[in-house]
Amino acid sequence: MKEKIFYITTPIYYPNDRPHIGHAYTTVLADTLARWYRLRGFDVFFLTGTDEHGLKIQREAEKHGLNPRSFVDKMVSIFKEYWSILDIDYSRFIRTTDEDHEEVVKYALDYIYRKGYVYKGIYKGWYCTSCERYYSEKEYIVENGRPTCPSHRKPLEYMEEETYFLKLSEFQDYVLDVLNKDIVYPRHYAQEIISKIKLEGLQDISIARPKTRVYWGIEIPFDKNFTTYVWFDALLNYVSGIEFLRNRDRFDRYWNYVHHVIGKDILWFHTAVWFAMLAMLDIPPPRKLLVHAFLTVKGQKMGKSVGNIVSIDDLMSRYGSSDAVRYILMRVLNYDKDVEVSWDLFDSIYTGDLVNTYGNLVRRLTVLAMRTLNGVVDRDLDEEFVKEIKPLIDQGIEAYNSFRISDAIKYAMDIARKTNAYLNKREPWRSSNPRPTIYTGLEALRITTLLLYPVMPRTATSIIRALGLEIEFSEEIFELGRVDTFRVREAPIPFKKLSGAAGGI
Numbered sequence: 224m225k226e227k228i229f230y231i232t233t234p235i236y237y238p239n240d241r242p243h244i245g246h247a248y249t250t251v252l253a254d255t256l257a258r259w260y261r262l263r264g265f266d267v268f269f270l271t272g273t274d275e276h277g278l279k280i281q282r283e284a285e286k287h288g289l290n291p292r293s294f295v296d297k298m299v300s301i302f303k304e305y306w307s308i309l310d311i312d313y314s315r316f317i318r319t320t321d322e323d324h325e326e327v328v329k330y331a332l333d334y335i336y337r338k339g340y341v342y343k344g345i346y347k348g349w350y351c352t353s354c355e356r357y358y359s360e361k362e363y364i365v366e367n368g369r370p371t372c373p374s375h376r377k378p379l380e381y382m383e384e385e386t387y388f389l390k391l392s393e394f395q396d397y398v399l400d401v402l403n404k405d406i407v408y409p410r411h412y413a414q415e416i417i418s419k420i421k422l423e424g425l426q427d428i429s430i431a432r433p434k435t436r437v438y439w440g441i442e443i444p445f446d447k448n449f450t451t452y453v454w455f456d457a458l459l460n461y462v463s464g465i466e467f468l469r470n471r472d473r474f475d476r477y478w479n480y481v482h483h484v485i486g487k488d489i490l491w492f493h494t495a496v497w498f499a500m501l502a503m504l505d506i507p508p509p510r511k512l513l514v515h516a517f518l519t520v521k522g523q524k525m526g527k528s529v530g531n532i533v534s535i536d537d538l539m540s541r542y543g544s545s546d547a548v549r550y551i552l553m554r555v556l557n558y559d560k561d562v563e564v565s566w567d568l569f570d571s572i573y574t575g576d577l578v579n580t581y582g583n584l585v586r587r588l589t590v591l592a593m594r595t596l597n598g599v600v601d602r603d604l605d606e607e608f609v610k611e612i613k614p615l616i617d618q619g620i621e622a623y624n625s626f627r628i629s630d631a632i633k634y635a636m637d638i639a640r641k642t643n644a645y646l647n648k649r650e651p652w653r654s655s656n657p658r659p660t661i662y663t664g665l666e667a668l669r670i671t672t673l674l675l676y677p678v679m680p681r682t683a684t685s686i687i688r689a690l691g692l693e694i695e696f697s698e699e700i701f702e703l704g705r706v707d708t709f710r711v712r713e714a715p716i717p718f719k720k721l722s723g724a725a726g727g728i
């Protein structure tokens with residue numbers, strides 16, 4: 224039998240500023256999948272954290288007049304605060320300044336150096352500090368006659384210095400092979416990288432920086448005058464986070480099931496570079512790489528450098544709860560296409576789905592159960608209605624299992640809508656035998672709520688309790704007719720109506 228294990232990661236974020244809703248988009252996605260698998264009784268490990276070394280952080284700290292260590296310490300507590308506000312239930316928050324991580328980076332450098340994959344040379348080229356990467360002539364754009372970063376639209380810096388190179392080129396065929404396996408989701412992102420490699424070849428990359436320029440990094444074990452390139456350092460968090468060196472059994476247990484969630488901006492590093500690095504370390508490629516597109520404002524990727532950020536605070540204060548914010552982000556989730564954010568879009572999701580559909584069903588059904596049956600509702604399943612909603616439940620489960628969270632919660636809303644219509648049709652408040660309709664309605668509400676649980680854990684837990692139940696963590700919970708007796712205790716209004724218009728995005 225397949226083991227029920229699930230390991231999921233987010234990118235580790237640069238703590239140069241507080242997280243915005245773009246970072247929340249990725250992190251809530253990973254948290255939702257982690258909760259989906261926990262709900263089904265899996266052993267889940269969920270890793271997130273911060274990418275703390277390198278020039279970008281070094282400069283940001285200097286700008287604040289702080290040494291990098293105190294700067295990142297301060298920023299990390301802000302990140303943790305936001306993840307706690309958004310109910311992100313990670314198993315470990317990894318920092319690249321953690322001792323066990325630094326140990327892994329040094330080990331990895333030493334290992335691949337001894338295997339002959341590293342050589343000394345001179346690097347000449349154009350660098351974007353916001354991306355922490357070089358851009359080749361084919362990759363950068365030219366604005367006002369100057370080489371410019373295509374992602375941040377900022378002029379690149381010219382560098383020419385001694386460094387160590389990593390022989391990615393030796394792994395070109397291997398990387399292409401791995402890209403042809405069913406790892407990258409959606410598939411077209413793999414195709415993009417395959418085309419790029421076929422066009423340009425897989426070039427060696429520089430993995431060291433002179434300490435005189437970038438002092439804030441992990442020292443290269445075989446040459447004390449250099450620090451480690453921040454991407455080489457950062458990618459390794461995925462293996463150090465589950466104790467690659469300190470507990471090999473544990474590492475093997477989770478690695479086999481690893482799912483990396485990333486935005487499409489860092490696809491190259493998580494395929495070409497990461498697959499090759501893993502091969503050099505004799506570690507198999509990840510099981511899945513889930514890649515999503517951007518949240519945009521006026522067509523541009525939301526980000527600090529562009530200066531078009533919508534903050535997590537703004538969303539929290541408009542919609543009033545972490546669950547509503549999480550729901551909105553997951554409802555618009557799109558792997559393939561960028562999503563243009565707007566208050567109109569967010570408001571219509573909040574009002575249409577949460578207030579008018581789900582919230583309305585919760586309120587009227589619980590009131591009905593208490594008024595007509597004193598809240599005590601024994602099993603009496605209406606098989607006719609079961610036939611109507613069973614396919615939607617199956618499709619919801621299938622959508623989660625294939626990472627399509629937005630579809631999964633749309634199916635949940637379809638069930639809620641059908642149940643509202645079912646109540647209208649049957650009018651149990653007029654009936655001399657209201658029990659079958661109310662029991663079946665409550666079962667539909669229970670399952671809708673469980674399908675919403677990974678996205679809205681707080682609301683779901685409190686609604687399940689209002690029905691006199693507790694959340695169970697097993698595969699069987701989606702069977703209709705599973706509950707012997709509902710004991711409805713209260714009639715909650717989980718989402719309040721919006722008042723007033725929001726400020727402009």
Ligand code: MSP
Pocket residue numbers: 233234235236237238244245246248249274457458459460484485486487488489516517518519524525526
């Ligand atoms: N530190 C690197 C990642 C190293 S992982 C080994 C990094 N950090 S970052 O802070 O810039 O975060 C990038 C990630 O944040 C993106 O890949 C994406 O997951 C998320 N997003 C940041 N802005 C976003 C949008 N505007 N829209 C969607 N996702 C966004 O890169």
